[in-house]
Amino acid sequence: MSSWFTNVALTHFLFTGAVLFVLGLIGFMTRRNLIIIFLCTEMMFQGVVLTLASFAKFHGHFTGQTFVIFALTIAAAESALALGLVVLLFRRKRTLDALSWSELQG
Amino acid sequence: MTYALYVGSFIGAVSLLLMLPRHGFTPRKFGALLGAATLGGLWLFLADHFDQILHVRMAYYYIFSFLAIASAVSVITHTKPVFSALWFVMLVLASAGLLLLLDAEFIAFAMVIIYGGAILVTYVFVIMLATQSVEPGNEESAPGYDRIARQPAAAVATGFLLLAVLLTVTFRPIEPISQRKAMSDAATISMQLSDRRVNHLVEKAGVEDPALLADAGRVENVERIGLDLFEKHPLGLELAGVILLVSLVGAVVIARKRIEAQA
Numbered sequence: 001m002s003s004w005f006t007n008v009a010l011t012h013f014l015f016t017g018a019v020l021f022v023l024g025l026i027g028f029m030t031r032r033n034l035i036i037i038f039l040c041t042e043m044m045f046q047g048v049v050l051t052l053a054s055f056a057k058f059h060g061h062f063t064g065q066t067f068v069i070f071a072l073t074i075a076a077a078e079s080a081l082a083l084g085l086v087v088l089l090f091r092r093k094r095t096l097d098a099l100s101w102s103e104l105q106g
Numbered sequence: 107m108t109y110a111l112y113v114g115s116f117i118g119a120v121s122l123l124l125m126l127p128r129h130g131f132t133p134r135k136f137g138a139l140l141g142a143a144t145l146g147g148l149w150l151f152l153a154d155h156f157d158q159i160l161h162v163r164m165a166y167y168y169i170f171s172f173l174a175i176a177s178a179v180s181v182i183t184h185t186k187p188v189f190s191a192l193w194f195v196m197l198v199l200a201s202a203g204l205l206l207l208l209d210a211e212f213i214a215f216a217m218v219i220i221y222g223g224a225i226l227v228t229y230v231f232v233i234m235l236a237t238q239s240v241e242p243g244n245e246e247s248a249p250g251y252d253r254i255a256r257q258p259a260a261a262v263a264t265g266f267l268l269l270a271v272l273l274t275v276t277f278r279p280i281e282p283i284s285q286r287k288a289m290s291d292a293a294t295i296s297m298q299l300s301d302r303r304v305n306h307l308v309e310k311a312g313v314e315d316p317a318l319l320a321d322a323g324r325v326e327n328v329e330r331i332g333l334d335l336f337e338k339h340p341l342g343l344e345l346a347g348v349i350l351l352v353s354l355v356g357a358v359v360i361a362r363k364r365i366e367a368q369a
Contacts, residue, residue, distance in 0.1 A: 023122075025264075026182060029261035030262075049205070057208065057210070063334055066215075067336045068210075070346055072220055096237070
């Protein structure tokens with residue numbers, strides 16, 4: 001039992017990354033506030049970053065960490081555009097409810 | 107062992123479902139306790155099943171990981187958007203701690219600076235611009251799209267099904283790819299940083315300082331990432347710059363549009 005106090009495996013970090021990704025996914029599907037939906041997208045990025053970094057350490061190679069920089073670039077660009085859209089949508093309908101735009105369906 | 111993952115995922119799903127906001131009473135504390143117990147039980151069970159050792163300090167992993175998961179759950183279950191954003195900052199800090207454990211110092215600090223310092227600040231500004239006021243004493247005056255989760259059972263079931271499958275795949279033994287291992291510090295310096303001179307440092311200090319010599323012989327994490335980025339991914343770097351430019355122009359175009367306020 002004392003061995004688990006000294007060693008952490010790759011699998012543990014992948015576990016945390018997977019849980020963060022799935023929590024972001026659930027938040028994305030569940031919340032109706034437009035801003036929180038995009039915040040949960042950023043949470044999915046956090047899970048992916050953790051997975052990339054843990055594989056980089058595991059294989060002893062640094063491409064995983066380099067790819068994190070690209071993912072971060074995309075995350076920043078996407079959040080800027082998403083928030084611009086949210087402000088615009090709020091100005092039109094005065095509500096942040098995602099369902100208020102559901103008349104576009106069908 | 108997969109049964110433990112499935113059972114853990116199922117109980118975790120139930121506890122998250124309890125915590126998601128809904129009409130009337132939400133048993134948040136009970137859900138939180140159940141979730142914490144599930145996480146603890148799963149970690150205890152999985153402790154014997156490690157296949158690859160990363161030689162990382164254990165207690166820090168558990169602390170940061172628990173903080174990260176608790177903050178993530180708070181982000182998705184809190185009814186007020188400002189608090190969700192603040193808990194997200196906590197998540198970024200916990201995830202930076204985990205990245206430090208993985209010897210990824212540059213991306214740990216880049217995460218804190220870029221997420222906590224730029225992206226989350228933008229989010230809080232937009233929340234300030236676009237939130238209707240809530241009377242302090244009256245819980246019901248908060249807008250319904252914040253107070254009530256949409257189809258929580260289906261979302262949680264889908265999410266945890268994905269998690270169960272992901273975890274089953276995660277806990278298979280894999281071997282590190284030894285041919286792709288990065289070069290050691292000394293080899294990197296001799297091959298790629300060959301004009302890195304120790305002598306001028308020594309001349310300035312005047313004495314043979316062993317700490318300076320040791321410093322010059324070590325390749326830091328930032329230098330490693332820089333070498334990898336510029337040697338192996340130059341096209342990606344240029345494309346990242348183009349994407350940032352495109353998003354900048356796009357954001358300005360989107361924000362300039364004049365909207366007549368409709369009722």
